Amino acid sequence: MKPNENVMNHLSDELLSERLDGLLDVAAQERVDAHLAECADCAARYAGLRQVQATLRALRQVEDIPDFRLNAQGRPRRLRLRPESSRPSRGYVFARMASVAVLVGGVLLLFVAIITGAGSLTLTSHESAANYSNAAPASQSYPGCTTMHCPAVGTPLPGNNDGAVKTPTMVPTPVGGQSNTTFAPLKPPAPFPSPLAEFGLGMLLALGGLIAFLGFGRRERST
C-alpha cells in the first residue's frame, strides 16, 4: 500500500457521506474513490461511516408495531402507557389553576369571616353589647343583623369562638373602660357580606375549589 501522498487534501466527512449515499456525480465520485484507494486515513473513515449506516438500517426492524388506528368517534383505541400526561392541554392547566384560585379565595374568605364573625360575636355577648351600643345603636349599625346574622348564630357559634380564641390579638376584646374607637372600624359597619355570609361563601368556594382540583387531577390521570 502506498503511503499517503496528498495528505493535504483529505476528504471531508460531508463528501464521504454523500459518497455513501451515491449522490456524487461521476467525476466527483471517481476523484473520491481514487483518493480512498490511496489514503488509508480517509478509507478508514469511510469504512466507519459504512458500518454506521449499515447498523442504522438494521434499526428499522422493530417488533410489535402497536395499532394506532382510531375508533369510529375519531379517538384512540389504545390506552395511554404513561399515566402522567407529558404535555397537559392548555384547558387542563387553566382549569386546574382556576380551581386552585377558587380554593385559595374560599379559604381567605373563611379566614376573614372567622375573624370578623368572632369580633361581632364578642360584641353581641352580654358585657360588650352594652358597651358597643354606646357608640352606635345596634339597630342602626346592624341593619342585617336581625334578618340574616343573629338568628343563625346558634350553628356556627362554636367554630367562630374557636377562631376568636386562636386569634386573640387580631380581635381586641372590648373591655370595660376602653375606648370604642379601637375596634369600631373592624366590625360595626359590617358591610353587606356579613361574617356569616362570608363564612358560608368561603366554605362553599373552598369546598368547590378542592373538589374541582381533585376532580381535574383524577380526570387527567385517567385519560
Place this chain on the structure above:
Amino acid sequence: MTPTQPPASPNDESALQAVIARARSGDVEAFNVLVERFQRAAFVVALRMLGDRDLAEDVTQDAVLSAFRHIKQFRGGSFRVWLLRIVTNQCLDYWRAQQRRPSVSLDVLLAPATEETGGEAARNDAALIDPAWDPTMLAERHELQAFIERALLALPEDQRLAVVLCDVEGLSYDEIAEVTRTNVGTVKSRLARGRARLRDLLLRHPELLPRAYRHDSRGDQPRVPRKPE
C-alpha cells in the same frame, strides 16, 4: 444507492389519493387505512428519536390523533412526509415540555476512551482500511446495534433526526428537508456530522467492531466475502 421507498405504482398512488380525499372529509375508516399504512414509519421514527418505547407509543398516538384533526391542512404531496413532520413536532414538543433531553451522557459513551484505549482506537483506525467487507453481514451484531441505538441519543436533535430519517427510515434528502423544514444543504451537513459522530463514538469502542476490523485479525480477511460490485 439513494435510500428511497419502492416506487408506488400509478394505480396504488391514485388509490391512495382517493383514500386521502375521503379521510379529508372526516371519514375515520379512510383515515385508518392511512394509519395502517404509515404507522410503522411513524413509530420507528418516534422510537429512534426518543429511545423509549412507551413514550414513543404515546407520542405516535398523539401524532396520529393530531393528523386526523388537522387533515384538512394536508395539501397533497407525500402523506408519509406530512405524518413524519407531525411526529417530529410531537417529539420536539415533548422535549420542550420536559426541559431536558433524553441524551446519553457523552461521558458515559466516551468513558473507556482513556489514553491507552484512545491510542488503540487510533490504531484501529488503521485497521479499518479494507473497503471490501460487506457491512450488512456484520450489522446483525446485537451489541453493535444496541450501541448505535444509544449513541443516537447522544447526537444533537437535528443531527439525530437527519440520521434517523435517512438511514433508519430511508427518506431522500429532499424528503428530509421537507420534514425538517430546511434545505438540502443543511440536511447533507447534519447527516454528515451525525454519521461521523456516531462513527467516532464507535471507534472508541473497538470491542464492538466486527472481528474482521480488529487489529489482531487482519490476516483473517477472507472470512469476509467480497461484495459483488
